[in-house]
Amino acid sequence: MSYLLSIDQGTTSSRATLFTLHGEALATASRGLTQHYPQPGWVEHDPQEIWEGQLACIEEVLAAGAAPHSAIAGIGITNQRETTLVWERGTGKPLHRAIVWQDRRTAELTGRLKRDGMEPMVRERTGLLLDPYFSATKLAWLLEHVEGLRERGERGEICFGTVDSWLVYRLSGGRRHVTDLSNASRTMLFNIRTLQWDDELLRLFGIPRAMLPEVLPSASPFATTSASVIGVEIPITGVAGDQQAALFGQGCFAPGMAKATFGTGAFVVMNSGAGAGTGEGVLTTIGWQLPGEPVQYALEGSIFIAGAAVQWLKEGLGIIGNSGEVEALAASVADTGGVYFVPALSGLGTPYWDPYARGVIAGLTRGSTKAHLARAALEAIAFQTVDAVRAMESASGIELSELRVDGGAASNDLLLQLQADLLGAPVLRPRCTETTSLGAAFLAGIGAGVLDTDAITRQWALDRRFEPGMEEGRREELYRGWRKCVQLSLGWDKK
Numbered sequence: 362m363s364y365l366l367s368i369d370q371g372t373t374s375s376r377a378t379l380f381t382l383h384g385e386a387l388a389t390a391s392r393g394l395t396q397h398y399p400q401p402g403w404v405e406h407d408p409q410e411i412w413e414g415q416l417a418c419i420e421e422v423l424a425a426g427a428a429p430h431s432a433i434a435g436i437g438i439t440n441q442r443e444t445t446l447v448w449e450r451g452t453g454k455p456l457h458r459a460i461v462w463q464d465r466r467t468a469e470l471t472g473r474l475k476r477d478g479m480e481p482m483v484r485e486r487t488g489l490l491l492d493p494y495f496s497a498t499k500l501a502w503l504l505e506h507v508e509g510l511r512e513r514g515e516r517g518e519i520c521f522g523t524v525d526s527w528l529v530y531r532l533s534g535g536r537r538h539v540t541d542l543s544n545a546s547r548t549m550l551f552n553i554r555t556l557q558w559d560d561e562l563l564r565l566f567g568i569p570r571a572m573l574p575e576v577l578p579s580a581s582p583f584a585t586t587s588a589s590v591i592g593v594e595i596p597i598t599g600v601a602g603d604q605q606a607a608l609f610g611q612g613c614f615a616p617g618m619a620k621a622t623f624g625t626g627a628f629v630v631m632n633s634g635a636g637a638g639t640g641e642g643v644l645t646t647i648g649w650q651l652p653g654e655p656v657q658y659a660l661e662g663s664i665f666i667a668g669a670a671v672q673w674l675k676e677g678l679g680i681i682g683n684s685g686e687v688e689a690l691a692a693s694v695a696d697t698g699g700v701y702f703v704p705a706l707s708g709l710g711t712p713y714w715d716p717y718a719r720g721v722i723a724g725l726t727r728g729s730t731k732a733h734l735a736r737a738a739l740e741a742i743a744f745q746t747v748d749a750v751r752a753m754e755s756a757s758g759i760e761l762s763e764l765r766v767d768g769g770a771a772s773n774d775l776l777l778q779l780q781a782d783l784l785g786a787p788v789l790r791p792r793c794t795e796t797t798s799l800g801a802a803f804l805a806g807i808g809a810g811v812l813d814t815d816a817i818t819r820q821w822a823l824d825r826r827f828e829p830g831m832e833e834g835r836r837e838e839l840y841r842g843w844r845k846c847v848q849l850s851l852g853w854d855k856k
Contacts, residue, residue, distance in 0.1 A: 363434040363811045366422065366595065367802040369795075370415050370440045370524050371603065372461065372625045377418035379427050380802040382812060384793060384820050387428065390421035397458060402465040402707070408446050408455035411524065412531050419591055435598035436532075436586065437805030439606035439797050440524035442547045445499035447510065447572075448527070450520050453535050457507050459524070460499040463626075463665060463707045467498035468716040479565065486552045486559055488645030490714050494663065496523060497549035497566045504567060517571040523548065525600050526574045532597065534587030540574040541581070541600040542656065546647035551576070553647055556656065579605070579649035580808035598808030603797050604628040605648050607767055608659060610800025611791065612821040614814050617759045621746055621780075622797065623770035627667035629711075629749040631660045633757060642712025642752040651807055651814075660756055662711035662749020667742045668770045670704035674738055680731040688775045691736035699724040701846040702737040709850065711745075712752040719853035723846045742770070743780040744843040750784060763787045767796040774825075782831035783839065792822045 364387070369376040373396070378389040392414035397405040423430060443462035448455045460466070471491045474480070480491045489495055500521055504511045513519045520530065526540045545551040545558075550568060552559040558573050577583060583597040601609065604622060608630045611620040616634035621627060632648060635655045648659040666673075671687045674680050681687055703709075705718035722734065750761055763786060770776055771794045781788040793799055806812030829836075 362432060363809070364428040364432050365802040365805050366419070366433050366436045367798040367805070368415060368419065368436060368438045368528065369603070369798040369801060370411060370438070370528060372441045372463070375411065375415040375418050376798060377415070377422045378795070378798045378802070379422050379425070379433075380799065382806060382816075384799055384802070386795070388422045388425040390418040392417055400466070404461040404463045404707070405458035406444065406461055408448065408459050408527060411459065411527065415528060416591070423591065423593070430593045430595070433595050434811045435596050435805035435809035437599035437801030437803070438525050438528055438597065439601055439603050439801035440528070440544070442523060442544060442602035442604065443494055443496050443499075444524050445496045445503065446522055446524065446527050447500070447503055447507070448520050448530070450518055450538070453531060456510060456519070457503055460503065462494055464499065465493045465708055465716045467493040467502050470498050470501065471716070474565075483549065483562070486554070486562060487549050488546065488553050489549050490644065492714055493716050494710070495547060495549035497562070497568065500568055501566045511569065514569040514572045519572050520574070521568075521572040522574055525602070529584050529597060529600070532586045532590060533584040534590055536587070537584035538574045539577055539583050541577055541579045541583075542647045542650050543579055543601045543605040545576045547602060553645065553658070578652065580651050580804050582808065596809065597805075599801055599804030599806070601649055601801060601804055604630050604661065605646070605659065606800035606804065607797040608632065608800070609649055609803060610796030610798075611765045611767065612818050613765065614818065617757070618765075619750075619753070619761055620765040620767060620796070623667050623742065623766060623768040623776070625667065625669045627664040627742055627746060629662040629664070629746055629753065631753050631757065631759070631761075633658045633660050641756065642714065643749070643756050644711070649804065660753045662746075662753055664745040664749060665707045665710050666704040667745070668768075669706065670702070670738045670741055671770070673704070673706060674735060680735065687735050687739065688773050690732050691739050692775050694730070694732045694736055697724075697737045697740060698726065698729055698733045700729055700733045700737045701842055702734060702741045703846050703850045704738065704741050705850045709847070711749045713847065713851060715851050717852050717854045718850045721846055721850040723849060724842075739773070739776045739779055740783070742776060743783045744840065746780060747784050747840065761786055763789055765789045765791065767791065767794045777827045781827040781829045783836060785829050785833065785836055787829070788827040790824045790827070792824045
């Protein structure tokens with residue numbers, strides 16, 4: 362029997378899980394990840410902490426003895442996307458903290474490029490909008506602010522990579538500097554139509570080509586782990602960014618199928634098939650490519666703050682002791698009492714794309730309580746998802762029939778019922794909500810030749826279906842209030 366090892370390096374934690382080919386988790390380990398906020402709007406991670414935490418998870422799972430190491434057919438890696446790292450090619454030494462996808466330090470640069478009329482070209486080639494979210498301007502910032510980096514980068518001494526590249530480099534003992542199509546498509550340097558690093562984009566952002574990793578299909582022989590690093594040689598056969606991995610793990614293989622992952626942020630992704638179409642306010646991205654098959658594209662709605670809004674209730678306001686308390690507190694009131702919370706704590710993504718937006722709480726009265734605010738925070742996650750779905754429906758011409766959900770907050774029944782009510786469509790929670798890790802394992806299984814998509818489709822199992830129970834008139838009334846509150850948050854911090 363074969364097994365698959367999944368590595369899931371996320372924004373707030375690192376995880377490793379050993380799966381059977383049927384998607385059963387046999388052993389898992391996780392480690393938290395420190396968030397660094399050196400200035401307002403800046404978010405950084407320590408690359409060495411990312412690596413050491415992930416390595417500890419791998420070692421713990423392998424030591425559990427749930428399967429012989431020789432029976433692990435492949436390793437799949439999934440990762441927080443857009444987060445930008447630079448390191449010495451020869452030594453693996455990081456040269457700066459990783460700049461996290463949430464970081465907004467390059468808002469002025471992206472604003473200037475928009476004013477210069479560069480966004481249509483960027484959008485046509487990458488499917489993305491000019492926003493600090495993506496890797497290109499983060500890397501441009503590093504090249505400008507780290508002494509000697511540009512010169513060394515031009516000489517080929519420096520590697521740029523997203524987190525997947527960093528982990529493959531370290532796991533392979535520094536032998537491989539690679540990424541996959543899905544992660545490359547999030548850098549704003551990769552042409553999603555030619556499937557190549559784009560020379561005009563590299564010139565626009567001032568990026569030396571010698572720094573860039575080799576790009577491979579998502580199910581491929583990426584590397585083999587070094588025995589000197591983890592004690593055993595195992596092929597790395599699958600890599601995908603976290604949202605694409607979740608779409609894959611949810612079995613959304615047909616155009617029009619969609620999922621939402623509720624984590625630190627929330628990401629709504631719809632399979633759009635073999636065509637790289639575009640739509641107003643939504644992103645076009647590469648979903649994956651399997652051996653011998655065409656590239657699969659996807660439409661994506663990106664929500665920067667979802668579960669992080671609940672985390673802010675805990676850490677910023679102290680109204681809950683832990684995130685698990687929010688459901689009971691929110692359920693203690695029948696509605697929000699007219700309170701709206703727009704959690705634009707790191708700007709707003711789909712469909713507004715405003716890095717200057719800031720959080721707003723509106724509709725307060727003397728009778729408002731922490732319970733109303735807790736419920737408004739859950740509704741904010743759902744409303745942002747509705748924003749994304751409506752933009753994607755408009756772009757694709759496909760009306761969503763159901764939404765599959767996963768991620769940590771998918772265990773919150775109240776959130777999922779609110780989501781169904783405010784979306785006006787059923788919300789389906791699978792038995793396995795760790796579909797990001799599962800998707801990486803499945804990709805590795807295909808890359809190793811021990812799985813196919815038909816087998817994965819048969820394995821998807823429903824835990825609970827949430828049906829909408831709200832009248833359409835009430836739904837639209839609440840949504841109008843949400844959009845009104847969003848308008849208060851836009852452009853707040855623009856100088």
